[in-house]
Amino acid sequence: SQTIHQWPATLVQPVGSPLSLECTVEGTSNPNLYWYRQAAGRGLQLLFYSVGIGQISSEVPQNLSASRPQDRQFILSSKKLLLSDSGFYLCAWSVQAGGYDTQYFGPGTRLTVL
Amino acid sequence: GNSVTQMEGPVTLSEEAFLTINCTYTATGYPSLFWYVQYPGEGLQLLLKATKADDKGSNKGFEATYRKETTSFHLEKGSVQVSDSAVYFCALYSGAGSYQLTFGKGTKLSVIP
Numbered sequence: 001s002q003t004i005h006q007w008p009a010t011l012v013q014p015v016g017s018p019l020s021l022e023c024t025v026e027g028t029s030n031p032n033l034y035w036y037r038q039a040a041g042r043g044l045q046l047l048f049y050s051v052g053i054g055q056i057s058s059e060v061p062q063n064l065s066a067s068r069p070q071d072r073q074f075i076l077s078s079k080k081l082l083l084s085d086s087g088f089y090l091c092a093w094s095v096q097a098g099g100y101d102t103q104y105f106g107p108g109t110r111l112t113v114l
Numbered sequence: 115g116n117s118v119t120q121m122e123g124p125v126t127l128s129e130e131a132f133l134t135i136n137c138t139y140t141a142t143g144y145p146s147l148f149w150y151v152q153y154p155g156e157g158l159q160l161l162l163k164a165t166k167a168d169d170k171g172s173n174k175g176f177e178a179t180y181r182k183e184t185t186s187f188h189l190e191k192g193s194v195q196v197s198d199s200a201v202y203f204c205a206l207y208s209g210a211g212s213y214q215l216t217f218g219k220g221t222k223l224s225v226i227p
Contacts, residue, residue, distance in 0.1 A: 006157075032213060043218070044158075044215075046215070094213075102207075103207075105150070105159070105160075
């Protein structure tokens with residue numbers, strides 16, 4: 001069966017510091033990968049998605065970036081965090097075809113920027 | 115564009131009560147529809163889905179029917195338990211070159227003994 005991992009689970013960072021959140025998927029090959037942010041009172045917002053190694057699409061312009069160095073690894077980064085980057089970050093995956101509409105989510109990382 | 119509207123929460127019910135959480139949508143074409151559940155401090159779990167009109171998704175006693183004529187996908191459960199306390203999200207996937215799930219804002223359910 002497939003599993004998705006995210007770490008760290010919680011993170012407290014000062015404004016202006018860098019960020020690196022990691023997501024890995026097990027039990028499947030060549031998945032589509034997604035980063036979402038869930039901010040208080042604002043629902044879920046898709047930030048980035050990737051259909052393959054090195055292929056990143058951004059949905060919302062911001063000071064965050066994403067990378068996919070390996071097939072089942074997805075990384076969310078920032079060079080300098082803003083207060084507005086606080087939120088709950090969720091990674092998700094889906095198959096490439098025949099059911100790619102269904103996305104499966106990881107446990108999330110709660111980021112607090114002070 | 116696509117949108118999902120859920121009933122405002124929070125919803126508080128007594129154990130064994132009947133649950134309905136309303137969800138309506140606006141989308142082009144024929145979207146797939148989903149309900150996700152988020153327990154406190156956790157990620158989202160897929161609860162059920164339906165991919166075409168009149169399909170009924172069901173899981174763990176929850177069910178929802180894809181109603182194209184009313185553009186709705188209401189979530190129901192006949193007898194809720196305390197363990198059902200969570201936030202429920204309705205979502206749609208419209209395809210057409212987009213990989214984005216469009217989510218409602220979520221409905222918080224609290225079930226009291």
